[in-house]
Amino acid sequence: xxxxxxxxxxxxxxxGENLVLNCxxxxxxxxxxxxxxxxxxxxxxxxxxxxxxQREQTSGRLNxxxxxxxxxxxxxxxxxxxxxxxTYLCAVAGRTALIFGKGTTLSVSS
Amino acid sequence: xxxxxxxxxxxxxQMGQEVILRCVPxxxxxxxxxxxxxxxxxxxxxxxxxxNEISEKSEIFxxxxxxxxxxxxxxxxxxxxxxxxxSAMYFCASLFPAGEGSPLHFGNGTRLTVx
Numbered sequence: 001x002x003x004x005x006x007x008x009x010x011x012x013x014x015x016g017e018n019l020v021l022n023c024x025x026x027x028x029x030x031x032x033x034x035x036x037x038x039x040x041x042x043x044x045x046x047x048x049x050x051x052x053x054q055r056e057q058t059s060g061r062l063n064x065x066x067x068x069x070x071x072x073x074x075x076x077x078x079x080x081x082x083x084x085x086x087t088y089l090c091a092v093a094g095r096t097a098l099i100f101g102k103g104t105t106l107s108v109s110s
Numbered sequence: 111x112x113x114x115x116x117x118x119x120x121x122x123x124q125m126g127q128e129v130i131l132r133c134v135p136x137x138x139x140x141x142x143x144x145x146x147x148x149x150x151x152x153x154x155x156x157x158x159x160x161x162n163e164i165s166e167k168s169e170i171f172x173x174x175x176x177x178x179x180x181x182x183x184x185x186x187x188x189x190x191x192x193x194x195x196x197s198a199m200y201f202c203a204s205l206f207p208a209g210e211g212s213p214l215h216f217g218n219g220t221r222l223t224v225x
Contacts, residue, residue, distance in 0.1 A: 031210045043218035044153070044201065051210035089153065091214075097143060097166055098203075098214050100153040 002027045006090055006101035013080055014109050021075040021104045023090030028068050035064050035075050036089040038103065044089065080108045112136040114217035116202050122223045123192055131187045131220045133202030141205040142185045143214065144177065146170070146198040153201065159185065192224045
């Protein structure tokens, strides 16, 4: 059964810092991995999707990497801004439906 | 850009009542899903639906739950007799299967409060 773990659970940084969010998964037989953003009480906004054959994807200040063999992904956020404050969710698509981690709640202070 | 639309955004119901949560998936998508997120917990898979039948369901999706695609555009989740622990945000999602690069598109959710 696929398990997805995200570390840290919460992170507070000052504006301008670069930061890394971590995601690990137990079953490497995946189709893709998606990173989502969730604002409090709101829906899920897709940020990046990495296919199982890819190593990384970039969108603006975001860069996601995937190491399928070790069951790890990272989301790198460059030059963080207060507007980046949200919960970031990692989700893995494999033989079963998309499985989510609990998320990392990021707070960026100005 | 096409969106998954969910209605209502918030529903309050009394314990034991039936509720129907509604979703309009993206029009050319073929797979449909319901997920839920209890406050403070992770997003959990409930059920997937393809070709007018359930393709997969989790252990959460018991006999109290059912799904239906009554016409070509709507996808509904029914809870027959709501319990307090059904209070959660329910997300609908849809997918056009185009290989590994196909993202799941989520709606904004319906917040269900059972009193």
